[in-house]
Amino acid sequence: MLLGLLLLSGCAGRGAVGPTPLRVDIAAIRQEGPQVVGQGTLRVRATAAGATGPLRYALLSQKAGLTMLEASGDQASWQWRPKMPGAYRLQVVAMDGEGRRTVSAWSALHHFAPALDDRTLVALLPPDNISGTSAPLADIHAALRRHLAAAGLRLLEAERLSAFMEKHRMRHTGGLDSDLARALRQETGAEAVFISALESWQERGEPRVAMLARLVLTTDLPEIVWMDSVGLAGNERPGLLGLGRVTRPTELLNKALTRLTGSLIRYKAGQHRSYRGPRQVAGRDYQAAEPPRQEPGADLLGADRRAVHAPRSSHRLSGFRADRPYSVAVVPFLNIEARTNAGQVMALHFVKELHRYENIRVIEPGVVRHTLLKYRMIMEAGPSLAVSDVLASDTILGADLILSGKVFDYQGETTTSKVDFSVQIFDGPQRRVVWNSRSYADGDERVYFFDMGRIASAHGLASRMAGRACEKFLQD
CATH class of the missing domain: 3.40.50.10610 (ABC-type transport auxiliary lipoprotein component)
Structure with missing residues (x-):
């Protein structure tokens, strides 16, 4: 009898079936419109099997060997369009309720041409x-x-x-x-x-x-x-x-x-440089991607010149993920005793620098301006919660982040170039500040002889400082 029980238990052990492996595949990719930046899109649909509990998905894109998160959530279909020209592959990641994770194979290459050609x-x-x-x-x-x-x-x-x-x-x-x-x-x-x-x-x-x-x-x-x-x-x-x-x-x-x-x-010609977000996706982890280069990293004496133009102080909200895709509304900075229109100038520098990142879609400033005028939003002391609510509303502009700031000094027409400003970035949907910083510098810092390294214009100084502020915000 004991032998019979052992035989039965052995048969049961050999016949036991483990959990079904989790699997995800890209079921279809359908092209809509010409494969040109700003005109064409790809409709992507994924299917999954073997899941336990609810599923969450992430859509990844890869260009020139760098991978970037495009979207995430509980939906298994996306309407995707790239921000910059290039050749892209797509991949889907799935995770079930038990935390099991799997990825699909990479798709075939999809080429998107620049939005400008000889016929435009x-x-x-x-x-x-x-x-x-x-x-x-x-x-x-x-x-x-x-x-x-x-x-x-x-x-x-x-x-x-x-x-x-x-x-x-x-x-x-x-x-x-x-x-x-x-x-x-x-x-x-x-x-x-x-x-x-x-x-x-x-x-x-x-x-x-x-x-x-x-x-x-x-x-x-x-x-x-x-x-x-x-x-x-x-x-x-x-x-x-x-x-x-x-x-x-x-x-x-x-x-x-x-x-x-x-x-x-x-x-x-498809050669304009952009950055695949602050980080690249590598399996489960997010690894730092190549940062933008605004200028040489060191001067003749080996000092780090980039540090001169970085924010002197900054703080980012704990838990904020800068590697996600965001739409950003940049509003004119508040002018605090700086030259005329310095607030508009500084805002445009940040529009330019943020536009370089492929995970950031900067809303056209003309659209932001029209929205503020339409809803009679007056910012005498900088953006308020009411302004952020309007710009972040899904039925109005749908901005994920609102960037604003104050300009304290902006000169360089006749004297040494000097720029001094602060930045505040507001998470519209969450109604909270996720970043603030203060930057100030002059064009003669770390200039040793023959004026080498001198920045003669406020424009050049502001461009470098805005670039370093964006880099620090997105890579901290």
Whole structure:
């Protein structure tokens, strides 16, 4: 009898079945629209089997060997579109109620072309003068048009654009809202708008010029696809015996526009640099990806020059995950005894620096401005909870994060460049501050001899400082 029981128990042991392995697969990927940034999307659907309890999913994308989280939640389908051009693979991660985790195979490559090519019709808006001084805007506009045409852009006729602006009473040229974007596309056929802001202009003495520019698609929700800036001073690189000094403002302007359009040409060719988020996904863990390089890491004496432009103090809320995808609304900074329009200038620098990160979608400033005006939001002391609630509302703008700040000093026209500002980032849906920092520096810090390493313009200083603040926020 004992032998029989042992035999029965042995049979039972051999016949026992363990838990079904968890499995996830990409069931379908359907292309919608042309595979062009800002136009085409991929509809992705996943299926899972063997799960115990509720399932959670994550969609990952991979480009150039770097992996990034695109979306997560309990839904097994996504409508995905990349922010930057390139060749992408997709993968799905699934986790069940018992904490078991599995991944699908990588999909085939999906290529997305830049949003700009030789056929794209671009409307060139007149420059928005935020320099605080008078400037020959008509001449600057004409020079910009010549450079863009020479770069191969197909530009909307100036007369048609002027007629459109007059018809719609379009006075503000520093941004594009949804209504104007839709009307411009329908009435003129323009697929994108080139928006520029003149940050500084000086003709007397040492000439100076600084501009920030971006290319915005005229989609239902206008989308930034390229942004860059340039700031030059005539005495920036005088060279031996001052032979490199630029004394004519028109020469300096042409030099600046050549650099700016060169950046746009690189984007058009798919060579514009961006960053795959602050971290890359590697299996279960998130590993640090390559940080953006604003400048050489060390000067001639080995000192870390990047540290000069990093925030002097900062704090990020514990538990905040910077490697998630976010939409960000940047509002003009509050101007505290700084030069005219310094708040707008500083906000645009942060729009530019955040746009470099592929996990961050910066909402077009024209859309943010229109929303604030529509709901009569006045920020006399910086953004309030009411402002954040409006910008974060899913039925209005749907911003995940709202970035604002204060500018205490912004100078560099005639004296040593100095920039001093604070930043605050608000989690709109959670109604809490997730980051704050204070940055200040001057262009002569750690300059030892022959003015090597000197930053002559406030533009160059602000660009580096904004870049380092964004890097620290996203990588802390």
